[in-house]
Amino acid sequence: MMDSNDLGSEAKRGFISQGWTRISQIYQGLLDKWTPHMKSRWAAAIILLLAFVLRIFLMQGWYIVTYALGIYHLNLFIAFLTPKIDPAMDLDGDDENGPALPTRASEEFRPFIRRLPEFKFWLSVIKSTLFAFCCTFIDAFNIPVFWPILVMYFITLFCITMKRQIRHMIKYRYLPFTHSKPKYKTVESTVSVN
Structure with a gap:
Protein backbone atom coordinates (compact mmCIF):
# COMPACT_ATOMS: atom_id res chain seq x y z
CA MET A 1 0.00 0.00 0.00
CA MET A 2 1.30 3.46 -0.89
CA ASP A 3 1.95 5.90 1.86
CA SER A 4 0.71 9.49 1.54
CA ASN A 5 4.35 10.65 1.71
CA ASP A 6 5.14 8.58 -1.39
CA LEU A 7 2.30 10.23 -3.32
CA GLY A 8 3.51 13.68 -2.29
CA SER A 9 7.09 12.96 -3.34
CA GLU A 10 5.95 11.57 -6.71
CA ALA A 11 3.82 14.67 -7.26
CA LYS A 12 6.86 16.83 -6.44
CA ARG A 13 9.02 14.84 -8.87
CA GLY A 29 12.67 27.13 -29.06
CA LEU A 30 14.99 30.11 -28.55
CA LEU A 31 17.86 28.21 -30.16
CA ASP A 32 15.64 27.26 -33.10
CA LYS A 33 14.69 30.92 -33.61
CA TRP A 34 18.38 31.96 -33.63
CA THR A 35 19.51 29.23 -36.04
CA PRO A 36 18.91 30.96 -39.41
CA HIS A 37 20.38 34.30 -38.29
CA MET A 38 24.09 33.53 -38.59
CA LYS A 39 25.37 37.11 -38.82
CA SER A 40 23.26 38.26 -35.88
CA ARG A 41 24.37 35.30 -33.78
CA TRP A 42 28.05 35.98 -34.39
CA ALA A 43 27.55 39.70 -33.82
CA ALA A 44 26.04 38.87 -30.42
CA ALA A 45 28.95 36.53 -29.67
CA ILE A 46 31.49 39.23 -30.56
CA ILE A 47 29.66 41.80 -28.43
CA LEU A 48 29.68 39.35 -25.51
CA LEU A 49 33.41 38.69 -26.00
CA LEU A 50 34.11 42.43 -26.13
CA ALA A 51 32.14 42.93 -22.90
CA PHE A 52 34.22 40.16 -21.30
CA VAL A 53 37.49 41.71 -22.50
CA LEU A 54 36.35 45.14 -21.29
CA ARG A 55 35.59 43.69 -17.86
CA ILE A 56 39.02 42.03 -17.70
CA PHE A 57 40.69 45.26 -18.81
CA LEU A 58 38.84 47.44 -16.29
CA MET A 59 39.16 45.04 -13.36
CA GLN A 60 42.84 44.21 -14.09
CA GLY A 61 42.56 40.56 -13.11
CA TRP A 62 41.24 37.10 -13.91
CA TYR A 63 44.00 36.45 -16.45
CA ILE A 64 43.90 32.70 -15.85
CA VAL A 65 40.19 32.68 -16.68
CA THR A 66 40.91 34.67 -19.86
CA TYR A 67 43.74 32.32 -20.82
CA ALA A 68 41.55 29.24 -20.26
CA LEU A 69 38.78 30.82 -22.35
CA GLY A 70 41.25 31.56 -25.14
CA ILE A 71 42.57 27.99 -25.15
CA TYR A 72 39.01 26.62 -25.20
CA HIS A 73 38.04 28.90 -28.10
CA LEU A 74 41.18 27.84 -29.97
CA ASN A 75 40.21 24.21 -29.46
CA LEU A 76 36.71 24.93 -30.78
CA PHE A 77 38.12 26.76 -33.81
CA ILE A 78 40.42 23.85 -34.69
CA ALA A 79 37.47 21.43 -34.45
CA PHE A 80 35.50 23.82 -36.69
CA LEU A 81 38.27 23.73 -39.33
CA THR A 82 38.75 19.96 -39.22
CA PRO A 83 36.71 17.52 -41.32
CA LYS A 84 34.40 15.14 -39.48
CA ILE A 85 36.15 12.15 -40.98
CA ASP A 86 39.83 12.93 -40.67
CA PRO A 87 41.65 11.83 -43.85
CA ALA A 88 44.73 11.02 -41.75
CA MET A 89 42.73 8.40 -39.83
CA ASP A 90 40.81 7.01 -42.81
CA LEU A 91 42.42 3.67 -43.65
CA ASP A 92 40.23 2.93 -46.69
CA GLY A 93 42.16 5.26 -48.99
CA ASP A 94 43.71 3.84 -52.17
CA ASP A 95 46.47 6.42 -52.34
CA GLU A 96 49.73 5.57 -50.62
CA ASN A 97 49.76 9.04 -49.03
CA GLY A 98 46.30 8.49 -47.60
CA PRO A 99 42.85 9.48 -48.84
CA ALA A 100 42.20 12.87 -50.34
CA LEU A 101 39.22 14.93 -51.31
CA PRO A 102 38.26 14.76 -55.00
CA THR A 103 40.15 17.10 -57.27
CA ARG A 104 38.62 16.21 -60.66
CA ALA A 105 35.06 16.13 -61.93
CA SER A 106 35.32 12.39 -62.58
CA GLU A 107 36.05 11.62 -58.91
CA GLU A 108 33.35 11.01 -56.32
CA PHE A 109 32.01 14.18 -54.71
CA ARG A 110 32.34 14.22 -50.96
CA PRO A 111 31.25 17.50 -49.37
CA PHE A 112 33.22 19.01 -46.52
CA ILE A 113 31.51 18.09 -43.25
CA ARG A 114 32.94 19.77 -40.19
CA ARG A 115 33.80 17.99 -36.98
CA LEU A 116 32.12 20.87 -35.14
CA PRO A 117 29.21 22.45 -37.04
CA GLU A 118 28.97 26.23 -37.15
CA PHE A 119 25.90 26.44 -34.90
CA LYS A 120 27.46 24.25 -32.20
CA PHE A 121 30.65 26.28 -32.50
CA TRP A 122 28.67 29.49 -31.90
CA LEU A 123 26.70 27.97 -29.03
CA SER A 124 29.87 26.72 -27.33
CA VAL A 125 31.49 30.14 -27.70
CA ILE A 126 28.45 31.83 -26.12
CA LYS A 127 28.20 29.33 -23.25
CA SER A 128 31.92 29.41 -22.46
CA THR A 129 32.08 33.21 -22.60
CA LEU A 130 29.09 33.51 -20.27
CA PHE A 131 30.69 30.99 -17.90
CA ALA A 132 34.00 32.89 -17.95
CA PHE A 133 32.13 36.17 -17.45
CA CYS A 134 30.45 34.71 -14.36
CA CYS A 135 33.85 33.51 -13.09
CA THR A 136 35.08 37.11 -13.09
CA PHE A 137 32.67 37.83 -10.24
CA ILE A 138 34.33 35.21 -8.02
CA ASP A 139 37.54 36.37 -6.33
CA ALA A 140 38.84 32.82 -5.94
CA PHE A 141 39.49 32.74 -9.71
CA ASN A 142 41.52 35.96 -9.59
CA ILE A 143 44.89 34.23 -9.28
CA PRO A 144 47.81 36.65 -9.51
CA VAL A 145 49.99 35.83 -12.52
CA PHE A 146 52.36 37.71 -14.78
CA TRP A 147 49.99 38.08 -17.72
CA PRO A 148 52.54 38.84 -20.49
CA ILE A 149 53.84 35.28 -20.16
CA LEU A 150 50.32 33.94 -20.69
CA VAL A 151 49.88 36.15 -23.75
CA MET A 152 53.19 35.00 -25.27
CA TYR A 153 52.41 31.37 -24.51
CA PHE A 154 48.96 31.69 -26.11
CA ILE A 155 50.39 33.34 -29.24
CA THR A 156 53.02 30.60 -29.53
CA LEU A 157 50.41 27.89 -29.04
CA PHE A 158 48.10 29.54 -31.59
CA CYS A 159 50.86 29.78 -34.21
CA ILE A 160 52.01 26.18 -33.75
CA THR A 161 48.46 24.83 -33.82
CA MET A 162 47.44 26.82 -36.88
CA LYS A 163 50.64 25.86 -38.71
CA ARG A 164 49.85 22.20 -38.08
CA GLN A 165 46.22 22.70 -39.19
CA ILE A 166 47.24 24.50 -42.39
CA ARG A 167 49.74 21.74 -43.21
CA HIS A 168 46.95 19.20 -42.70
CA MET A 169 44.68 21.20 -45.03
CA ILE A 170 47.38 21.35 -47.71
CA LYS A 171 48.34 17.69 -47.39
CA TYR A 172 44.77 16.40 -47.74
CA ARG A 173 43.66 19.17 -50.15
CA TYR A 174 40.60 20.58 -48.43
CA LEU A 175 39.37 24.08 -47.77
CA PRO A 176 36.92 24.42 -44.87
CA PHE A 177 35.37 27.66 -46.11
CA THR A 178 33.03 28.34 -48.98
CA HIS A 179 32.42 31.90 -50.02
CA SER A 180 29.03 31.37 -51.60
CA LYS A 181 26.88 28.75 -53.22
CA PRO A 182 27.68 28.07 -56.87
CA LYS A 183 25.30 29.84 -59.22
CA TYR A 184 24.57 28.12 -62.48
CA LYS A 185 23.58 29.99 -65.58
CA THR A 186 20.26 28.98 -67.04
CA VAL A 187 19.87 28.39 -70.69
CA GLU A 188 17.19 30.74 -71.86
CA SER A 189 15.29 29.96 -74.96
CA THR A 190 15.85 32.63 -77.53
CA VAL A 191 12.49 33.56 -78.90
CA SER A 192 12.39 36.73 -80.85
CA VAL A 193 9.29 38.75 -80.38
CA ASN A 194 8.43 40.98 -83.31
Missing part, protein backbone atom coordinates in the same frame (compact mmCIF):
# COMPACT_ATOMS: atom_id res chain seq x y z
CA GLY A 14 6.31 15.15 -11.50
CA PHE A 15 6.12 18.91 -10.95
CA ILE A 16 9.91 19.28 -11.13
CA SER A 17 10.07 17.05 -14.20
CA GLN A 18 7.36 19.04 -15.95
CA GLY A 19 9.07 22.30 -15.04
CA TRP A 20 12.41 21.08 -16.33
CA THR A 21 10.79 19.82 -19.53
CA ARG A 22 9.11 23.19 -20.06
CA ILE A 23 12.37 25.08 -19.49
CA SER A 24 14.11 22.75 -21.96
CA GLN A 25 11.40 23.38 -24.55
CA ILE A 26 11.68 27.15 -24.16
CA TYR A 27 15.48 26.96 -24.43
CA GLN A 28 15.27 24.80 -27.56
Whole structure:
Protein backbone atom coordinates (compact mmCIF):
# COMPACT_ATOMS: atom_id res chain seq x y z
CA MET A 1 0.00 0.00 0.00
CA MET A 2 1.30 3.46 -0.89
CA ASP A 3 1.95 5.90 1.86
CA SER A 4 0.71 9.49 1.54
CA ASN A 5 4.35 10.65 1.71
CA ASP A 6 5.14 8.58 -1.39
CA LEU A 7 2.30 10.23 -3.32
CA GLY A 8 3.51 13.68 -2.29
CA SER A 9 7.09 12.96 -3.34
CA GLU A 10 5.95 11.57 -6.71
CA ALA A 11 3.82 14.67 -7.26
CA LYS A 12 6.86 16.83 -6.44
CA ARG A 13 9.02 14.84 -8.87
CA GLY A 14 6.31 15.15 -11.50
CA PHE A 15 6.12 18.91 -10.95
CA ILE A 16 9.91 19.28 -11.13
CA SER A 17 10.07 17.05 -14.20
CA GLN A 18 7.36 19.04 -15.95
CA GLY A 19 9.07 22.30 -15.04
CA TRP A 20 12.41 21.08 -16.33
CA THR A 21 10.79 19.82 -19.53
CA ARG A 22 9.11 23.19 -20.06
CA ILE A 23 12.37 25.08 -19.49
CA SER A 24 14.11 22.75 -21.96
CA GLN A 25 11.40 23.38 -24.55
CA ILE A 26 11.68 27.15 -24.16
CA TYR A 27 15.48 26.96 -24.43
CA GLN A 28 15.27 24.80 -27.56
CA GLY A 29 12.67 27.13 -29.06
CA LEU A 30 14.99 30.11 -28.55
CA LEU A 31 17.86 28.21 -30.16
CA ASP A 32 15.64 27.26 -33.10
CA LYS A 33 14.69 30.92 -33.61
CA TRP A 34 18.38 31.96 -33.63
CA THR A 35 19.51 29.23 -36.04
CA PRO A 36 18.91 30.96 -39.41
CA HIS A 37 20.38 34.30 -38.29
CA MET A 38 24.09 33.53 -38.59
CA LYS A 39 25.37 37.11 -38.82
CA SER A 40 23.26 38.26 -35.88
CA ARG A 41 24.37 35.30 -33.78
CA TRP A 42 28.05 35.98 -34.39
CA ALA A 43 27.55 39.70 -33.82
CA ALA A 44 26.04 38.87 -30.42
CA ALA A 45 28.95 36.53 -29.67
CA ILE A 46 31.49 39.23 -30.56
CA ILE A 47 29.66 41.80 -28.43
CA LEU A 48 29.68 39.35 -25.51
CA LEU A 49 33.41 38.69 -26.00
CA LEU A 50 34.11 42.43 -26.13
CA ALA A 51 32.14 42.93 -22.90
CA PHE A 52 34.22 40.16 -21.30
CA VAL A 53 37.49 41.71 -22.50
CA LEU A 54 36.35 45.14 -21.29
CA ARG A 55 35.59 43.69 -17.86
CA ILE A 56 39.02 42.03 -17.70
CA PHE A 57 40.69 45.26 -18.81
CA LEU A 58 38.84 47.44 -16.29
CA MET A 59 39.16 45.04 -13.36
CA GLN A 60 42.84 44.21 -14.09
CA GLY A 61 42.56 40.56 -13.11
CA TRP A 62 41.24 37.10 -13.91
CA TYR A 63 44.00 36.45 -16.45
CA ILE A 64 43.90 32.70 -15.85
CA VAL A 65 40.19 32.68 -16.68
CA THR A 66 40.91 34.67 -19.86
CA TYR A 67 43.74 32.32 -20.82
CA ALA A 68 41.55 29.24 -20.26
CA LEU A 69 38.78 30.82 -22.35
CA GLY A 70 41.25 31.56 -25.14
CA ILE A 71 42.57 27.99 -25.15
CA TYR A 72 39.01 26.62 -25.20
CA HIS A 73 38.04 28.90 -28.10
CA LEU A 74 41.18 27.84 -29.97
CA ASN A 75 40.21 24.21 -29.46
CA LEU A 76 36.71 24.93 -30.78
CA PHE A 77 38.12 26.76 -33.81
CA ILE A 78 40.42 23.85 -34.69
CA ALA A 79 37.47 21.43 -34.45
CA PHE A 80 35.50 23.82 -36.69
CA LEU A 81 38.27 23.73 -39.33
CA THR A 82 38.75 19.96 -39.22
CA PRO A 83 36.71 17.52 -41.32
CA LYS A 84 34.40 15.14 -39.48
CA ILE A 85 36.15 12.15 -40.98
CA ASP A 86 39.83 12.93 -40.67
CA PRO A 87 41.65 11.83 -43.85
CA ALA A 88 44.73 11.02 -41.75
CA MET A 89 42.73 8.40 -39.83
CA ASP A 90 40.81 7.01 -42.81
CA LEU A 91 42.42 3.67 -43.65
CA ASP A 92 40.23 2.93 -46.69
CA GLY A 93 42.16 5.26 -48.99
CA ASP A 94 43.71 3.84 -52.17
CA ASP A 95 46.47 6.42 -52.34
CA GLU A 96 49.73 5.57 -50.62
CA ASN A 97 49.76 9.04 -49.03
CA GLY A 98 46.30 8.49 -47.60
CA PRO A 99 42.85 9.48 -48.84
CA ALA A 100 42.20 12.87 -50.34
CA LEU A 101 39.22 14.93 -51.31
CA PRO A 102 38.26 14.76 -55.00
CA THR A 103 40.15 17.10 -57.27
CA ARG A 104 38.62 16.21 -60.66
CA ALA A 105 35.06 16.13 -61.93
CA SER A 106 35.32 12.39 -62.58
CA GLU A 107 36.05 11.62 -58.91
CA GLU A 108 33.35 11.01 -56.32
CA PHE A 109 32.01 14.18 -54.71
CA ARG A 110 32.34 14.22 -50.96
CA PRO A 111 31.25 17.50 -49.37
CA PHE A 112 33.22 19.01 -46.52
CA ILE A 113 31.51 18.09 -43.25
CA ARG A 114 32.94 19.77 -40.19
CA ARG A 115 33.80 17.99 -36.98
CA LEU A 116 32.12 20.87 -35.14
CA PRO A 117 29.21 22.45 -37.04
CA GLU A 118 28.97 26.23 -37.15
CA PHE A 119 25.90 26.44 -34.90
CA LYS A 120 27.46 24.25 -32.20
CA PHE A 121 30.65 26.28 -32.50
CA TRP A 122 28.67 29.49 -31.90
CA LEU A 123 26.70 27.97 -29.03
CA SER A 124 29.87 26.72 -27.33
CA VAL A 125 31.49 30.14 -27.70
CA ILE A 126 28.45 31.83 -26.12
CA LYS A 127 28.20 29.33 -23.25
CA SER A 128 31.92 29.41 -22.46
CA THR A 129 32.08 33.21 -22.60
CA LEU A 130 29.09 33.51 -20.27
CA PHE A 131 30.69 30.99 -17.90
CA ALA A 132 34.00 32.89 -17.95
CA PHE A 133 32.13 36.17 -17.45
CA CYS A 134 30.45 34.71 -14.36
CA CYS A 135 33.85 33.51 -13.09
CA THR A 136 35.08 37.11 -13.09
CA PHE A 137 32.67 37.83 -10.24
CA ILE A 138 34.33 35.21 -8.02
CA ASP A 139 37.54 36.37 -6.33
CA ALA A 140 38.84 32.82 -5.94
CA PHE A 141 39.49 32.74 -9.71
CA ASN A 142 41.52 35.96 -9.59
CA ILE A 143 44.89 34.23 -9.28
CA PRO A 144 47.81 36.65 -9.51
CA VAL A 145 49.99 35.83 -12.52
CA PHE A 146 52.36 37.71 -14.78
CA TRP A 147 49.99 38.08 -17.72
CA PRO A 148 52.54 38.84 -20.49
CA ILE A 149 53.84 35.28 -20.16
CA LEU A 150 50.32 33.94 -20.69
CA VAL A 151 49.88 36.15 -23.75
CA MET A 152 53.19 35.00 -25.27
CA TYR A 153 52.41 31.37 -24.51
CA PHE A 154 48.96 31.69 -26.11
CA ILE A 155 50.39 33.34 -29.24
CA THR A 156 53.02 30.60 -29.53
CA LEU A 157 50.41 27.89 -29.04
CA PHE A 158 48.10 29.54 -31.59
CA CYS A 159 50.86 29.78 -34.21
CA ILE A 160 52.01 26.18 -33.75
CA THR A 161 48.46 24.83 -33.82
CA MET A 162 47.44 26.82 -36.88
CA LYS A 163 50.64 25.86 -38.71
CA ARG A 164 49.85 22.20 -38.08
CA GLN A 165 46.22 22.70 -39.19
CA ILE A 166 47.24 24.50 -42.39
CA ARG A 167 49.74 21.74 -43.21
CA HIS A 168 46.95 19.20 -42.70
CA MET A 169 44.68 21.20 -45.03
CA ILE A 170 47.38 21.35 -47.71
CA LYS A 171 48.34 17.69 -47.39
CA TYR A 172 44.77 16.40 -47.74
CA ARG A 173 43.66 19.17 -50.15
CA TYR A 174 40.60 20.58 -48.43
CA LEU A 175 39.37 24.08 -47.77
CA PRO A 176 36.92 24.42 -44.87
CA PHE A 177 35.37 27.66 -46.11
CA THR A 178 33.03 28.34 -48.98
CA HIS A 179 32.42 31.90 -50.02
CA SER A 180 29.03 31.37 -51.60
CA LYS A 181 26.88 28.75 -53.22
CA PRO A 182 27.68 28.07 -56.87
CA LYS A 183 25.30 29.84 -59.22
CA TYR A 184 24.57 28.12 -62.48
CA LYS A 185 23.58 29.99 -65.58
CA THR A 186 20.26 28.98 -67.04
CA VAL A 187 19.87 28.39 -70.69
CA GLU A 188 17.19 30.74 -71.86
CA SER A 189 15.29 29.96 -74.96
CA THR A 190 15.85 32.63 -77.53
CA VAL A 191 12.49 33.56 -78.90
CA SER A 192 12.39 36.73 -80.85
CA VAL A 193 9.29 38.75 -80.38
CA ASN A 194 8.43 40.98 -83.31
